[in-house]
Each structure stands twice: as structure tokens, then as C-alpha cells.
Amino acid sequence: MMTVVTTETELLSTKAPVPPAKHRIFTLRRFTTPIVVAVILGLLLWWVSSLQLDSIEQRTLNWQYIARRTGEHLSLTVVASALVAVLAIPLGVITAKSPSKVFRAVVLALANIGQATPAVGVVILLAILWQTGYTTALVALVIYAFLPVLRNTMIGIDQVDANVRESARGMGMTPMQVLTRIELPLAVPVILAGLRTALVFCVGVATIATFINAGGLGDMIVNGLKLQRYPVLVVGAVLVACIALLIDWVAGFIEDIVTPRGL
């Protein structure tokens, strides 16, 4: 669902010129997000420890339980994202360079329909058609996060200036060399933006994975809601939001480091 959003707006932001500051990697501003997250988590901890927890809440609000759910959540996210990267980027490259207009049109059409599909629908349909559990959730995540990466890869390669491509060929590079030495490096910022989006999606959809018994922090949210235990709900929701923010931040960090200088 968020494909077009972040593709276009991320595209807009990657087009803005990056100031060539020398030590722009390690400034204070860069660490705003983790600091803010740390503060929020600190506040959360302080709040929870000041509460009188009943037995139900105690079963949920302890380190063991939280750690396990977080682990499940992160595992889903990371594994799914890795799979998506391995599958979608090559496919995106192939599609972008494909001479067949029909092939590209079909892929793009499927992508368009795919992005219109709600994540929760995909998750639940898979559960009904197949089974509930971790694997299904993983598959749903991969399907859902596939599209931003695919699309961004295609756009990233397409948007390499035709003039740049032409001068590369004019220098005698083979198409493969142009691809690996010119187009892919130039497409990196856009591809990374897509991966970053995919990561955030995965965190989000992993939250929904709770509905099909795949674990994760969604469990806390849903339990909190069902059993009307406000603290449990809040802890689960805030935790998952913080994880999303942190992962987005890490992805942004990596994006800046990996982007070729001069872009």
C-alpha cells in the first residue's frame, strides 16, 4: 500500500542535493532519533515500574516475554527484508533492462495491483489458504515488501541520465559493464530508499502477523486490547513504534554511508 507514497516522496527527497559536508556522518543531529527513542523507552520503563501490575499483566510485562516477542518480530522483519532484497533487486534489474515492452508492462501492472492490496488481507488470505504460523507470515511479508523494492530498482535504473549511459557506451563499455559500473551505482540511492521502505513495511506487517499466530509484538497489542489491559497495550505499541523508528534510522544511516560520493 505504501509503495507509491514512499517511492515518489522518497524519490523527491533523494533528488534534493546532499550538502558535501565533511563529517556529515557523525554529527549530533544524526543521532537525534536514537536519542529520542532512548528517552521514550526510558520514560516507558519508568512508568511501567511505577504501576501495580495484576497477574495477567505480570505474565506479559516481564523481560523474558518481551524479549521473546521482540526477537520474533525482528527475526520476521530482517529475514523477510533479506529475502526481498535478494529476490526483488535482480528482478527489478532484469525488468528494467528487458527489451520486451510487454514484459515490463505486465510486471508493472502486477506491481500496481499488488500495491493496492491491503497487507492484512494478504496475511489472512494466506493463513486461510495455507496455514497459520511463522512461515506464512514470512511469505506474506515478502510478498508485501516486494513491490517497493522492485519498483524502486526499476525506477532507479531508468532514471540514470541517458547522456551518462551514452558516454559510457561511447567509451567502449559493454552493456554489462555499463550496468555494473555506472547504472547500478547511480541507482543505489533510489534502490536503498526502496529497501528502507521495505524494512519499515516489514516491521508494520509483522505487527499484524499476530493475527495468524506468528508471534511478535503484535501479540502484546492484541492481548492488551482484548483483555482491556491498558499497560500491556501501550508497552507493545510503543515498543513496536520505537523498533520501526530505529530500523528506519539504521537504514537511513546505511543509505548515507553506501551512497557513492558525489551523488
Added chain:
Amino acid sequence: MNGFDLQGLLTFWSRRGDDVLELAVQHIAVVALSVLLATVIGVLVGIAVWNRPMPRSLTIAAAGVALTIPSLALLALLTPVFGLGWTPTVISLIFYSLLPIVRNTVVGLREVSPAIMESAKGMGMSPTKILFSIQLPIAWPIILTGVRVAAQLTIGIAAIAAYVAGPGLGQMIFQGLSSLGSKNALNFALSGTLGVVILALLIDGAFVFITRVTTSRGLRV
């Protein structure tokens, strides 16, 4: 593993067509309401901060944060305060719509070429007049793209909102979940999901049309 039964699906639709339609209408309604409100708020915010670097980056960062938070989390967090149903749904949908709209408004206003800005100023237009007669019309296609993106975004999130009793086709999807194992589970979930997909495609098409119609002919690429 539940198999797919086309005959069963068709029977399902013939019997519950009205329900599906009603839920679809609700779905569109909640999305339309939220996106409309978000557009008003977002464009106003964009107008307020577009040429002030500090507030601008703050606003966009804040809206970006909103988009990163998983929708179920936000919905859940709103329920203790706002209860279930329409209210938390609309609030979170507005929340999620703000980034694309504010961002596109700011970018659109800033991208009006300096030559145009200067000749408008040189002709004696005040900054407010320039904003409304020149910048906004030129930035409109970009702003509208942001609204379109927000609409697509919220159509999907609205489906999740059904979990907190939000209106729309999400309710059908969750019904499929809760009736897991029964013969209609798949039909429910499929109808809900397909319905959302179709709505999304329809609304996207509507936006293409709206963009064409409201953009000055001189701007169309």
C-alpha cells in the same frame, strides 16, 4: 489447507452482495473524510512552512515519524482515549496522510522556478498574491499527487482499522479470520481483500481524472 471454490464464492456474493456494497461505501467514506481533512490541514501546514527552513524540516520529520509507526500500534494507542470505531480510525488515517501531502505541498511550492518568482515579484505582486495566483496553481499537480498517494495509503490502513471496529471492508477480512476453518472463511477474506483492491484501483483512476481536469492545460506534460 482450504481449497478455493469458485461456485461457493459466487453463491456467497449473490447472497451477501448488499453487505459487501455497504461495507465498500463505508470504506470509501472513511477514507474520503480522512483524506479531505488531511488535505486541508496538510496544505495549510505546507503553506505555513515552505519557505522557513527550520519549521519546514521539523514538520516533515514529524510527519515522517508518523508514517513509520505501524498502523496497528497507532490505532491501538488511540483506543484508550478515543474508544473504538470511526474516531480512532479517522484520526490515524489523517495522521498517516499528512506526510505525503505536506511534503508534496512544500516541494511543489519550492520548485516553482526562480525566474517565474522573480518576474511575478517584478510585476508588483505581493508575496501572498504570488502564493495564491502563481505558486499554488503551478504546484497543484504535485500536491494532488501527494493526496493521491495518501488515499492509496489509507485505503489499506483502513482495512486494518477494522480490528478496532473501524468501518469498511476490513470487517469482512477479519470475519474471514475469525471464522477460520468454516467454509465461508475464504470467501469473506477474499471478498474483503478483492474489494479493497478494486476500490484502490478505482480511486486511483478517479485521481488521474481529477488531476487532468483541475490542472491548467499549460502545465500538462
Added chain:
Amino acid sequence: MSDSTATRAANGAVSAVSTRSGVGITLDSVSKIYPGQQAPAVEDFSMSVRPGELVMFVGPSGCGKTTTMKMINRIIEPSSGSIAIDGRDVLSLDPNELRRHIGYVIQQIGLFPHMTIAENIAVVPRLLGWSKQKTADRIDELLTTVQLDPGTFAARYPKQLSGGQQQRVGVARALAADPPVMLMDEPFGATDPITREKLQAEFLRLQESIGKTIIFVTHDFDEAIRLGDRIAVLSDRSQIEQFDTPASILSNPANDYVSSFIGQGAALKRLALIPITDARLKAATGASGVPTVVADASLRDALDALVLAGLPAIDVVDGGRAVGSITIDAISEALGAEVPGMPPAGA
């Protein structure tokens, strides 16, 4: 300021284009210093521009000529000094109101892409509250003046026009409310040489009939010579090296800096400014099958034809009839006669 002039001109709607409507501009010790920079962009600039005069600001990039011009309509605010238009202090007026009475043309034109050509031209008249009818008439009139058929072009959008056409619309738009003063910053700079030539010729004709007071910035010295009534040759910090008529500058450059602008061939450039009728013609030779030159050409064209023919004299033709002949001696004499105090060459 120019209110009475503008209203008078605007009220005479039919012949508004051909009203002589310029007013004087005075700059007094105007300076511009940007914060954080040591050297001023414009230092102590003083100049008096007569009503109806076309003054060219010529200088290299970065010398401050554009900055100076932009202070007149306060797109850039002066740091010190005063500027008066028609005797009224520019700094005491509301900037937006001021600019509605000054025509402003910049190099990239800046036509509003979302408006039709007619709507673009109508902007300032509408800001001034003109009636729809008056505005519509004015649009037709202006488009005709810049040689664009109103029927075809009024409803088009800027993206449908060529560069040269857009430039003309830019000038028409600046003329819309019939301002007495115009500021033009390299308005023909972005066009190819052929289009630029045409635009310059049309512009000369236009200025002849409307007689506005114009400040025209250019880095092209030949353009300055061709168009200007007076030229200000500017150096760093917008210092005036010489402010005089083209002919005077060509024959008497004030210093090496000005000479470097003129470059080689100063005499030839001067010849382009002098009509043949200024020279002493001898009797027609009546020769046939040899090059001739028309009577309303310049001395440079005559020299060009002489060199081509390889003859001592060629006929000057007016209306198909030979009215006299011209020689190199006569040309040199005319050139010499331009500058008092110099011995006539080859007398």
C-alpha cells in the same frame, strides 16, 4: 510618480502604444553591500537618465550592472543612496505599487506556465484594476506590435511557443500597463544569434514609436552599440568607466578598459552607425553590372560593397535610381567629420 502619465497613456487606449511616455530616472550615490562580504557589489553609483532615453549598461559578468538595475524597482534594496523616478523617491513608495508601473523583463523571461499568453499579459492591468474590455483591447494591440497574431497566440500556453516567441511575449507583458520606465536584463540573451538579430531590430522600431525610458543590461557590446542612445560601460562594483553616446565611445574611448570592450575594428563599428546620406556623394557613374548600395544603408554597407566591387566608386541607389556615387575617401571623411578636432582623413 508616473500615475498621471500612465493614466493619460492608458486612457488613450487606441494609440497607447505610440504615446511618448518616458520619464527621467536619477540615481544618486547608490550602493549595495551584501552582509558578510567586504567589497560592495555596487559602490557609489550616480547617473541621470533622460525621459525617453534607452540607456545600456554594459560590463562583464559580476560587475554589478544587474544589481544596479534591480535596485531601481527594489527587487534588490539599496544599502545607501537614493533613486528617483520622475522626481519621486523610489524608496518612499510601496514596492508592489512601484513595480506595477515599471516594465520588467528578465533573461529567462519567467512566463507563467499555467496561464495563457493573454492571461500572462493581463496580469499587471488586472492588478491595476483595468476593465475587461480595456485589457482585452490592450492584449490584441500588444501582440500585434510584437508581431504575434492575437488570434493564434492569445489562447496558447507558453510551452507551445518557441524561445523567440516567448521572448516577445515577455516584452509585451512588460509593456501591458504602458509603464513609463522599463528595466530589461539581457532580455535577448537566451536566443540564438539569428532570432536575437530580429528581436533587436523589432525592439529598435518599437522604441522609436513608444519612446519609453529604458535601462537595458547586456554583456554584448555590439548589442549596446546597436540599440542604445547612451551606453554606460561598467567595471567592478558597478563603477562607470564611460557614459556617452555609442559614437563618442567608439571614437573616444575613455581608457584602456573601455577600449578592450570595443575590441578591434572600432572604426568599422562606427561606420555602421552613420547613414550614407551623411557622406559627400559625387556624381553617379552610371556603370551597370557592378555592385551598388541603397541610400538608406550605413557607411559600413557602402564600404563592404566597395571592397567587393574593387572599384574606386560605386553608385548609391534610391528607389531604383542612381542618385550619386560613394568613394572610400568620402567614407573616411564622413568618419573624420564625426569627431570635431580631428583632421579629415584623405582630404
